[in-house]
Amino acid sequence: MNADKQNVFFDPDLIRRYDCAGPRYTSYPTAVQFHEGFGEAEYRAAAVRSNAEGRALSLYFHLPFCNTVCYYCACNKIVTKDRSRAAPYLQRLHREIAMQGGLFDVGRKVEQLHWGGGTPTFISHAEMSELMEVTGRHFELIEDGEYSIEIDPREVDGGTIGLLRRLGFNRLSLGVQDFDPRVQKAVNRIQGEAETLGVIDAARGAGFRSISVDLIYGLPHQSVASFAATVDKVIAAAPDRLSVFNYAHLPERFKPQRRIASADLPSAAEKLAILEDTIGRLTAAGYVYIGMDHFARPDDELAVAQREGTLYRNFQGYSTHADCDLVAMGVTSIGMLADTYSQNVRTEPEYFERVDAGRLPVFRGVELSPDDRLRRAVITDLICHFRLDYARIERAYGIVFADYFEPELQALGALQIDGLLVLEPGGIVVTPAGRLLIRNICMTFDAYLAAAQGGYSKVI
CATH class of the missing domain: 3.80.30.20 (tm_1862 like domain)
Incomplete structure (x- = not known):
């Protein structure tokens, strides 16, 4: 499970093939x-x-x-x-x-x-x-x-x-x-x-x-x-x-x-x-x-x-x-408390109105389900460290990784063929050529992506 984190390889053909829109995963x-x-x-x-x-x-x-x-x-x-x-x-x-x-x-x-x-x-x-x-x-x-x-x-x-x-x-x-x-x-x-x-x-x-x-x-x-x-x-x-x-x-x-x-x-x-x-x-x-x-x-x-x-x-x-x-304050700011994300109102008039009324200006958010927390951990490990240790995830979340993520692992097979990653017995290692396309790899574990209505930036 060792990976040289200083090594990144630029493959233009691979990038063109995978240059779609997708989340930046500042949250999941x-x-x-x-x-x-x-x-x-x-x-x-x-x-x-x-x-x-x-x-x-x-x-x-x-x-x-x-x-x-x-x-x-x-x-x-x-x-x-x-x-x-x-x-x-x-x-x-x-x-x-x-x-x-x-x-x-x-x-x-x-x-x-x-x-x-x-x-x-x-x-x-x-x-x-x-x-x-x-x-x-x-x-x-x-x-x-x-x-x-x-x-x-x-x-x-x-x-x-x-x-x-x-x-x-x-x-x-x-x-x-x-x-x-x-x-x-x-x-x-x-x-x-x-x-x-x-x-x-x-x-x-x-x-x-x-x-x-x-x-x-x-x-x-x-x-x-x-x-x-x-x-x-x-x-x-x-x-x-x-x-x-x-x-x-x-x-x-x-x-x-x-x-x-x-x-x-x-x-x-x-x-x-x-x-x-x-x-x-x-x-x-x-x-x-x-x-x-x-x-x-x-x-x-x-x-x-x-x-x-x-x-x-x-x-x-x-x-x-x-x-x-993370406690976030001011218009449009996004915070993270316990198992939730929250966002403040987006405009100055709304912000003034809520605060003047003695109300917190939170107007939307989401409470994470157990599946959300599990997938967040997987995506975080990949996007931060270019590798994933199945045993660590299994211990933390009480799952058998190969069973829980069987469809995702099958989908990653195509990315392995293209050289973005290596599926090892104990986990996933992102290759130097795959590091620039880490968002594509993370997208495989995103349970919401298929139903999302766009609005994402290109991965490269």
């Missing part, structure tokens, strides 16, 4: 299965079960504001240049923090915290300080937890970085996407190299432990050569982690994308060539392919967790805190 069941029969009452009941289990907590805060719109973006956001727009939202967020904090037993420590968006650094220094102060009033924040924030390099300076470090943040991720000026103009994200690299240097100087950079391939005017120039500059900056996302052009779903001309997008063949070249450059530079879109330095916590078999995946992507319940 996926958000497609969330329903409005799960609301505030069900969430409160889950919090009671969560207290009985007593696990540590992870907190997520959604700060949806952006100063400008990036045309490629598909996030839930509020685009405005009026900084005062944040104040009414933060007032409600503080109230939600108080309501949520009251649900959990005193002594449950917060080991992980994340501000996402939108652009969390849209809010003022005073508002950042107050948000962290309010959080600490209602939750027990440990002194050296894993506290991370998403930043826009155009929105911060050395003073902001210093403040964030003093507030307890020790990890940050920043969007680069592409340094090419022609690409930046086409997607309305003008961002200089000097200001971006300056933020990385400032974060290192302030003592941030992990710095992650986001890139996107498949944007207008990109080519293998142009994107390689960006990748080389990022490698020279030596971030601890990188995410290399595939741009999904869905202008019928995401209005800002209508500003991007389809004719300017690289062809499917060019996109694959960009990805192949990028993987080659990153692995040659010593980065480990973690899975999906993620790469990390060998000494980064993600890579260490993967080697030790403790890596996990949640709504923020890959994580080292599998043993936490």
